[in-house]
Amino acid sequence: MRLEYIGLSELSGSLIVLEGVKGVAYDEMAEITLDGGERRYGRVILIDGDRVVLQVFEGTRGISLENARTHFTGKPMDIALSREMLGRVFDGAGRPIDGLGEIFPEVRRDVNGSAINPVSRQYPRDCIYTGISAIDGCATLIRGQKLPIFSGSGMKHNELAAQIVRQARVAEQEEDFAIIFAAMGVKNDTAEFFRRNFEEAGALQRVVMFLNLASDPIIERILTPRCALTAAEYLAFDHGYHVLVIMTDMTSYCEAVREFSSSKGEIPSRKGFPAYLYSDLASLYERAGMIRGRKGSVTQVPVLTMPNDDITHPIPDLTGYITEGQIVLDRTMEQKGIYPPVAILPSLSRLMKDGIGEGFTRADHPDLSNQLFASYSKVQDARSLASVIGEDELSDTDKRYLQFGEAFERHFIHQDQGEERTMDQTLDLGWKLLTILPRGELDRVDPKTLDAHYVEGAWESLGTGGSWSA
Numbered sequence: 001m002r003l004e005y006i007g008l009s010e011l012s013g014s015l016i017v018l019e020g021v022k023g024v025a026y027d028e029m030a031e032i033t034l035d036g037g038e039r040r041y042g043r044v045i046l047i048d049g050d051r052v053v054l055q056v057f058e059g060t061r062g063i064s065l066e067n068a069r070t071h072f073t074g075k076p077m078d079i080a081l082s083r084e085m086l087g088r089v090f091d092g093a094g095r096p097i098d099g100l101g102e103i104f105p106e107v108r109r110d111v112n113g114s115a116i117n118p119v120s121r122q123y124p125r126d127c128i129y130t131g132i133s134a135i136d137g138c139a140t141l142i143r144g145q146k147l148p149i150f151s152g153s154g155m156k157h158n159e160l161a162a163q164i165v166r167q168a169r170v171a172e173q174e175e176d177f178a179i180i181f182a183a184m185g186v187k188n189d190t191a192e193f194f195r196r197n198f199e200e201a202g203a204l205q206r207v208v209m210f211l212n213l214a215s216d217p218i219i220e221r222i223l224t225p226r227c228a229l230t231a232a233e234y235l236a237f238d239h240g241y242h243v244l245v246i247m248t249d250m251t252s253y254c255e256a257v258r259e260f261s262s263s264k265g266e267i268p269s270r271k272g273f274p275a276y277l278y279s280d281l282a283s284l285y286e287r288a289g290m291i292r293g294r295k296g297s298v299t300q301v302p303v304l305t306m307p308n309d310d311i312t313h314p315i316p317d318l319t320g321y322i323t324e325g326q327i328v329l330d331r332t333m334e335q336k337g338i339y340p341p342v343a344i345l346p347s348l349s350r351l352m353k354d355g356i357g358e359g360f361t362r363a364d365h366p367d368l369s370n371q372l373f374a375s376y377s378k379v380q381d382a383r384s385l386a387s388v389i390g391e392d393e394l395s396d397t398d399k400r401y402l403q404f405g406e407a408f409e410r411h412f413i414h415q416d417q418g419e420e421r422t423m424d425q426t427l428d429l430g431w432k433l434l435t436i437l438p439r440g441e442l443d444r445v446d447p448k449t450l451d452a453h454y455v456e457g458a459w460e461s462l463g464t465g466g467s468w469s470a
Contacts, residue, residue, distance in 0.1 A: 004033075005070045011063060013263055014056050014217060016042065018070060021052040027076040027112065030054055033069040034062060042070075043077060043219065046264055053264070055219045057093065076112060079227050080105035081234040086178060087205045089195065092212030092224035094231075111226040113233060113287055122290040127355045128244060128299055131167035131420035132160075134342035134413045137430055138369055139327050142355035143170065143242060144290040146300040148250070150316050151329040152309040159417055160329070160340045161248050161303055162194060166201040167420045168244050171360075176241040176296075179203075182210040182228035184221050185252030208235075214252075221256040229287045229298070236296030243296065245288070248303035254281075254315045270314045278318045285322045311346075324350040338414045344376055361423050364449050368430050371444040372408070375437060379405030397438065404436040411462050432458045 010017035016032070028044045032054075040063075042054035054070075056063070079094040082103045089098040094111070096102060124144030130136055141147050151157035161181075170177050181198075183191060191211045198204040208231055212224040225247050235241040247253075254277060261274035269275040288300040302323075306316050309331060320326060325348040333341035356365040382401040386394055391402065412429055415421065421429075431453040434442060439454060 002071060006067070008063070008065045008068055008070075009051075011060050011065055014059050014219065015045075015263055016054050016056060016060060016063065016068070016070075018052050018054070020050050021072075022050060024052055024072050025076075029073045029075060029077050031071045031073065032056060032063065033071070035064055035067050038062075044072075045260075055260070057217055057219050059217060076110050077223065078108040078110050079230055080108055081231060082106045083235070083239060085208045085231055085235075087207065089209040089211060090227070092184070092210060092216060092220035092227065094210070094223075094227040097211065107234070107238075109230050109234060111223060111230050112283075113226070113230055115286065116289050116291060120292050122292045123354070124290060124297075124351050125355050126171060126360060128242075129167075129169050129171065129423060130164050131169075131422075132163065132340060133415060133421050133426040133429065134340060134344065134347075135164075135327060136421070136423055137365075137412070137426045138344055138372060139325065139342075139347045139349040140352040140356050140361070140365075140369075141299065141301070141349065142324075142351040143299055144288060144297045145325075145349070145351045146285045146288040146302070146323040147325050147327065147349055148300075148302045148304060148316075148319050148323050149327045149329065150311060150319075151303060151305050152331050153305050153307075155305075155329050155331060155334055155341065156339060157248065157303050157305065157329060158190060158193065161246050161301075162197045163340075163417055164244075164301065165198060165207060165246060166203050170242050176239070177206065178235050178241045178243050179207045180210070180228045180232045180235075180243060180245045181207055182212075182224050182245070182247045184212045184224050184247070184249060185214050185256070186211070186249070187214050218256040218259050221253060222260060225250075225253060225284050229284065232298045233287065236298045237291060237294050240295035243298050245298060245300045246303065247284075247300070250281075250302045250304040250319070251307070251315050254304075273314050277314065278321070281318055282322050285319070325352075333409070333413070336409070338409055339417065340413070340415075342413055344373065344413065345380070362427055364431075364453055365423075365427060367445040367449050368427055368434075368453075371434060371442055372412075372430055374444050375401070375404060375434065375441070376408060379408070397441065400437050400441075404433060407436060407459065407462065408433050429462075431455075432462060435459045 005018055008016050009019045030042045032040045040058045042056040045055050046053035082105050084103040091097045124142045126143045128141045165179050198207055210224050210228045212221050232243040232245045236243045258273045288298050290297040307313050328343045328346045329341050330343035379401050382398040435458045
């Protein structure tokens with residue numbers, strides 16, 4: 001028997017309110033049938049006694065208060081899952097939009113997922129190579145980690161995300177590797193940029209794309225990362241894939257949550273965001289990881305733009321509490337023509353130490369990374385001093401540090417968008433750059449490792465001329 005509720009008590013924006021409803025649950029899906037037979041879909045977002053509020057995906061335009069018929073399905077929103085998803089493009093609610101028809105589902109799953117039991121979690125090991133020296137060398141992405149990219153409005157985070165999708169791979173070539181790409185609140189030209197970029201690079205066959213456009217409903221924007229992560233968990237834990245999930249832009253997602261919260265009349269907290277934003281973000285980020293006894297893994301790289309480049313804004317602030325480090329993009333670096341404009345010093349991968357070194361990347365990787373950080377931090381001191389007393393008054397060692405800083409940014413951090421570097425190329429390049437400095441300044445490397453890799457004057461093969469061009 002199909003039970004339907006006829007009529008609505010209220011209609012406001014994308015929300016409809018019914019009264020006299022019994023036996024429904026939070027997040028339950030509903031079908032709303034209009035006068036002409038058109039069907040729309042909504043989700044229960046508030047229950048107050050027998051009063052129920054639904055958010056309608058397609059909006060409420062054309063819905064009649066008197067004649068709308070509402071049927072509750074008795075289940076939360078789910079998504080059809082199959083390995084056929086690879087190479088396909090979906091909207092934010094998991095519906096195909098590439099013109100290739102519906103997929104044949106092997107299973108359907110609740111998009112809200114379920115938390116991984118902490119006891120059954122496996123500690124993240126091994127790394128995912130991105131082919132980007134600033135990440136692989138100094139903030140290595142570990143399989144099963146969540147490592148966000150903090151960017152600013154108008155910076156080249158989309159290009160960086162696309163490059164990671166094209167180049168990312170795991171060390172063992174025979175392992176199944178897939179990428180879930182979720183874009184939230186993007187413009188049409190940005191969505192087309194990603195799709196065309198992946199197609200031209202031949203990477204689309206291993207990518208599942210979820211595209212939520214700026215013109216799409218905000219409820220769909222809230223569902224997009226949940227659909228993407230449900231697909232990732234399915235490929236990882238049902239079929240043994242190592243899955244990299246890239247979600248951009250989490251700021252659009254958080255603003256949708258704020259708008260959604262405001263429409264429900266909830267009391268706002270910092271910057272107008274709801275007080276539960278932390279737990280909401282945690283419910284997404286904590287879906288990354290590995291499960292003991294299962295072959296696959298889910299690794300997350302969420303991309304977020306910091307409003308006014310403010311890293312203390314609630315979105316990057318809360319994200320930093322939940323995730324295991326961050327990659328920070330710097331506007332000053334970008335203005336100097338450096339791509340990717342990664343600010344090395346505030347960037348950090350907290351799990352890096354457990355997935356690099358002998359048996360993982362290369363034995364000298366930890367020492368090299370520590371020395372590059374230490375030396376580059378002294379570059380900032382030398383630049384500050386030069387701005388006060390002038391470069392000519394600096395000591396020979398400080399001048400060497402200035403030279404190292406310029407070469408490090410020009411040759412190590414900077415690389416073309418189509419350039420993919422192996423881990424060996426990245427590490428060898430780092431050692432060449434360190435030979436700009438006197439051997440006595442390299443105090444983070446043990447003498448045996450230094451003997452094996454420090455070759456006097458090796459940096460000269462990189463060239464020292466030229467200047468930055470935007």
